[in-house]
Amino acid sequence: MDTIIPFEGIGASVKRKEDLRFLSGRGRYTDDINRPGQTYAWFLRSPHPHARITSIDLAAAKTMPGVIAIFTGEDMADIGGVPCGWQIHNKDGTPMSEPKHPVLAQGKVRFVGDAVALVVAETRPQARDAAEAIMVDYEVLPAAADMPQAQAAGAPAVHDDIPSNICYDWHIGDKDTTDAAFAKAKHVVKFELVNNRLIPNAMEPRAAIGDYDPTTDEHTLYTTSQNPHVIRLLMGAFVLNIPESKLRVVAPDVGGGFGSKIFHYIEEAAVTWAAARVHRPIKWTADRTESFMTDAHGRDHITQTELALDTDGKFLGLRVVTQANMGAYLSTFATSVPTYLYATLLAGCYQTPTIYAQVKAVFTNTVPVDAYRGAGRPEATFLIERLVDVAARETGIDKIEIRRKNFIRPDQFPYQTPVALEYDSGDYFSTLDMAMKASDWAGFEARRAEAARHGKLRGIGISTYLEACGIAPSAVVGALGARAGLYEVGVIRVHPTGSVTVLTGTHSHGQGHETTLAQLVSDRLGVPVANVDIVHGDTAKVPFGMGTYGSRSLAVGGSAMVKAMDKIVAKAKRIAAHLMEADVADIEFDRGTFRVAGTDKTKSLTDISLAAYVPHNYPIEEIEPGLEETAFYDPKNFTYPGGCHICEVEIEPETGAISVVNFTAVDDVGRVINPMIVEGQVQGGVAQGIGQALLEACVYDPQGQLVSGSMMDYTMPRADDLAPVSVATHTTLCTHNPLGVKGCGEVGAIGSPPAVINAVVDALRDYGVRHVEMPATPAKIWSIIHSNAPRMAAE
Amino acid sequence: MxxxxxxxxxxxxxxxxxxxxxxxxxxxxxxxxxxxxxxHRLNKPSSLIDLSGIADLKGIKKVGNSIVIGALTRHVEVATSDVVTAAIPALAYMASHIGDVQVRNRGTIGGSVSNNDPAADYPGAVLGLGATIHTSKRKIAADDFFQGMFTTALEADEILTAIEFPIPEKAGYAKMKNPASRYVMAGAFVSKGPMGVRVVINGAGPGVFRQSAMETALAASWAPGAVAGIKQDADGLNSDIHGSAEYRAHLVGVMAKRAVIAAG
Incomplete structure (x- = not known):
């Protein structure tokens, strides 16, 4: 046994096991699954942002070729609405307004794309043909297309029983102490900013297959989900009234989620319900147009903020008033995003002693808005990091100096912020120093001058950010209104000959869990990564789980695996003690080898697993056979990744064309399991952050029609829009989970947008620009330059 | 569909x-x-007539002082043609910047010109070089061919078969892309040669058009500075979420200047 096995444990850049099937087109996605006797669904969707349905005539459609059944809201009147998973309370203690979100529209449609009818037919084109033959009479109503419209006097009510269009009016922090801080401030920096609405656009459109077996009364849903157990819970308990034991939810390979596949969507409930009516499987696959129209959108905040500073530039207090768009209905976690995932982050990495934030959530006639990569934290980070830059400029303090002056120092952890969170660890000075060095901050003015010689405006921008992820302690979120626990589940199954199957409640949709999680097992149990299989995404296989979002898979799911491996090792040591006739206290374990301390007597993990499953010589009276353990892990706190992003841009003043020429990210994501995967995650997140900052704008026209409804008008970032993103990490360990990990999935999208916009504003510093709203498109930049034309040299 | x-x-x-x-x-x-x-079911033809089996419609050749390109010639073929590159490098350059690799490998010159999408590249080059459109029944001068957004002189039963480009002394093309679709937001194709001095603007308006003030200026003095001072009227130009008519009008001047620089 002298074969040298390459180290594949924690810290090794093991190549992703899953990539062979993904890159060779052999992944198995929901749409790749076909059930015997399968039929196809097409949803007839509202062309109007707001209308009353006066009648639906199905007569012609029902006679169309291939049509099996057509359902409308009336058929589903007695089933539940799609629930919201987080109840927020108003300032006065009353609960938020929570309108029913029917699976199919009942009486009224509330956004373009709201589902009116479900057609089930032998083929997809037949279903679509029949949908086109359905005659719906609409009484078109004026729409509330955006938040200002929805809150104007006499605004149309999206929900008749909520005339204000306000879902909740919530606050956090101490108003009085914040007011007092402002009263004694030397400087007050005021600022209004928009966090632009985004359309997620995962590469794989959503899809769902409902299947029903009348002989067992079992329902199966195959769906593009980041969290199949959550879908089973929400759909089974709240919508369709199916016990968990009769409902299986499978989320196979999923082609990207970015948050948009967390939520329980009406299409999932509709095909599951209808399959039990027609007694045949029903497949629905969104086309890209439906993705644009019906996937939950992200962001969409309008914020007024004020920062109070003393004479030295120390932050004294922060006030924030935010309006957050909910869209027409409350998506699964929509209500938590602009509250507990946003306002609790407003301290950032700074010692701001007092903060008061008010958030109004507003209904509009647009598609629901919910978590999108970063969820609340990019909005908070954009606000803070723009505000700090503006404050630096208006107080005359250097933008690096003002950050250093206000950073939470490493000796202050654990650090209690004024907005509920207690940070466990971090070192913002080191990530700042590393990023400044890596980006050659000191040499920037020479690069600016060089660019100027070529007629370009070059700017540099920095963002020093912190985020909270690894969600979440169940008791904490429960007290804040979450209707679920946020622990995770791990099962470690050591097979008789020593290979391992892991069942995890997290879900991989591109992150590389099949590799990273296998590395945890390899590191602890000494099993080669190739012999560790990660099973996820099937409620029939995995005991339970809350899924993947909020950068939680490793911090929470990985920790559950560690707990289960603790149990494996404890049991295996007892078996080893028996086999080696030693006291269990004398058994040492290291990466697959059990040793009697101080002797050369050893047993391998395979010796133990074989004994456990073939218990001929086995302490059967004391220890059960088998080697499989389950652990549920509920985190004690959130995790707090942070770091520093530095961006350089060049602007061509003639056209406003802008290019990112340099991007440096130095992140503290806690212990790094696979550096290559972390690099990829950060780069992907930064690409999305650059997309938000420079390219992506979801636009509804004033009547409520989605204008940016296709790739022709919605600018997704492409390779040539991006610069090389240099990624480095600086580790401080998370103090409360067994791996010391913090999470890396969202840091790129959270940290980068303000770095980009700070760079744009810096590039335009001679044009009197205080702020540029995202996305900073060429047209917008040209118009800024153009309206400051007197300062321009004639071209 | x-x-x-x-x-x-x-x-x-x-x-x-x-x-x-x-x-x-x-x-x-x-x-x-x-x-x-x-x-997307935006179009419901009763039949599709696939022209890809007609060999006569393919190919690039030099005929006298012109380059004749068959309607079915793909963008990639024009972009990489030695004949085109030697005679009208601006045309090869333009073809090499249409869409992306997949578009250039499939899209054809005849399809693009017949469709006359205001944001397409080819109509700019066809009008900008004063080309002649050959059809199944006649020859049409480019000046008579393009008739506004998605409209051409082609009759219902007429098929574009080839395009004949007179070889210019100089020609150049510059464009600003729409950031989302990567179609043309504003482009300019300029040329000087047997068809006179031409400045043709694509992308910015509801169809390609000749910028006569710039043509006059360039005829008097072929230099980037000659067009730089001429303001394009924003009236009638396209305006959308990617840019106002004013922005496009400004880009027309910038692209015309760049096209002249490219033409040399």
Whole structure:
């Protein structure tokens, strides 16, 4: 046994096991699954942002070729609405307004794309043909297309029983102490900013297959989900009234989620319900147009903020008033995003002693808005990091100096912020120093001058950010209104000959869990990564789980695996003690080898697993056979990744064309399991952050029609829009989970947008620009330059 | 897409016959515009006449002082043609910057010009070089061919067969892309040669058009500075979420200047 096995444990850049099937087109996605006797669904969707349905005539459609059944809201009147998973309370203690979100529209449609009818037919084109033959009479109503419209006097009510269009009016922090801080401030920096609405656009459109077996009364849903157990819970308990034991939810390979596949969507409930009516499987696959129209959108905040500073530039207090768009209905976690995932982050990495934030959530006639990569934290980070830059400029303090002056120092952890969170660890000075060095901050003015010689405006921008992820302690979120626990589940199954199957409640949709999680097992149990299989995404296989979002898979799911491996090792040591006739206290374990301390007597993990499953010589009276353990892990706190992003841009003043020429990210994501995967995650997140900052704008026209409804008008970032993103990490360990990990999935999208916009504003510093709203498109930049034309040299 | 009949004629004459017989038929060559429209059910032809089997419509040749390019010639072929690169490098350059690799590998010159998308590249070059459009029944001067957004002089039963480009002394092309679609937001194709001095603007308006003030200025003095001072009127230009008419009007000047620089 002298074969040298390459180290594949924690810290090794093991190549992703899953990539062979993904890159060779052999992944198995929901749409790749076909059930015997399968039929196809097409949803007839509202062309109007707001209308009353006066009648639906199905007569012609029902006679169309291939049509099996057509359902409308009336058929589903007695089933539940799609629930919201987080109840927020108003300032006065009353609960938020929570309108029913029917699976199919009942009486009224509330956004373009709201589902009116479900057609089930032998083929997809037949279903679509029949949908086109359905005659719906609409009484078109004026729409509330955006938040200002929805809150104007006499605004149309999206929900008749909520005339204000306000879902909740919530606050956090101490108003009085914040007011007092402002009263004694030397400087007050005021600022209004928009966090632009985004359309997620995962590469794989959503899809769902409902299947029903009348002989067992079992329902199966195959769906593009980041969290199949959550879908089973929400759909089974709240919508369709199916016990968990009769409902299986499978989320196979999923082609990207970015948050948009967390939520329980009406299409999932509709095909599951209808399959039990027609007694045949029903497949629905969104086309890209439906993705644009019906996937939950992200962001969409309008914020007024004020920062109070003393004479030295120390932050004294922060006030924030935010309006957050909910869209027409409350998506699964929509209500938590602009509250507990946003306002609790407003301290950032700074010692701001007092903060008061008010958030109004507003209904509009647009598609629901919910978590999108970063969820609340990019909005908070954009606000803070723009505000700090503006404050630096208006107080005359250097933008690096003002950050250093206000950073939470490493000796202050654990650090209690004024907005509920207690940070466990971090070192913002080191990530700042590393990023400044890596980006050659000191040499920037020479690069600016060089660019100027070529007629370009070059700017540099920095963002020093912190985020909270690894969600979440169940008791904490429960007290804040979450209707679920946020622990995770791990099962470690050591097979008789020593290979391992892991069942995890997290879900991989591109992150590389099949590799990273296998590395945890390899590191602890000494099993080669190739012999560790990660099973996820099937409620029939995995005991339970809350899924993947909020950068939680490793911090929470990985920790559950560690707990289960603790149990494996404890049991295996007892078996080893028996086999080696030693006291269990004398058994040492290291990466697959059990040793009697101080002797050369050893047993391998395979010796133990074989004994456990073939218990001929086995302490059967004391220890059960088998080697499989389950652990549920509920985190004690959130995790707090942070770091520093530095961006350089060049602007061509003639056209406003802008290019990112340099991007440096130095992140503290806690212990790094696979550096290559972390690099990829950060780069992907930064690409999305650059997309938000420079390219992506979801636009509804004033009547409520989605204008940016296709790739022709919605600018997704492409390779040539991006610069090389240099990624480095600086580790401080998370103090409360067994791996010391913090999470890396969202840091790129959270940290980068303000770095980009700070760079744009810096590039335009001679044009009197205080702020540029995202996305900073060429047209917008040209118009800024153009309206400051007197300062321009004639071209 | 909706169902349709499919024909693949082997000659232009057969294609014309099919087209004349069915007023709801559509011609398809590269399909890069038509197929997405079909998939979105935005178009419902009763039949598709696939021109890809007509060998006569393919190829690039030099005829006298012109370059003649068959309607079915793909963008990649124009972009990489030695004949085109030697005679009209600006045309090869333009073709090499249409869409992306996939579009250039499928899209054809005849399809692009017949479709006359205001944001397409080719109409700018065809008008900008004063080309002649050959059809199944006649020859049409570029100045008479383009008739505004998605409209051309082609009759219902007429098929574009080739385009004849007179070889200019100089020509240049510059464009600003729409950030989302990567179609042309504003472009300028300039040339000087047997067809006079031409400045043609694409992308910015509802169709390609000649910028006569710039043509006059360049005729007097062929230099980037000659067009730089001329303001394009924003009236009638396109305005959308990607840029106002004023922005496009400004870009017209910038692109014209760059096109002149490129032309040398």
């Amino acid at each position: 909706y169902d349709f009949a499919y024909h693949k004629p082997a000659s232009v004459a057969d294609a014309v016959k099919l087209l004349a017989a069915d007023p709801d038929a559509k011609l398809v060559s590269g399909g890069h515009t038509l197929l997405p429209a079909l998939k």
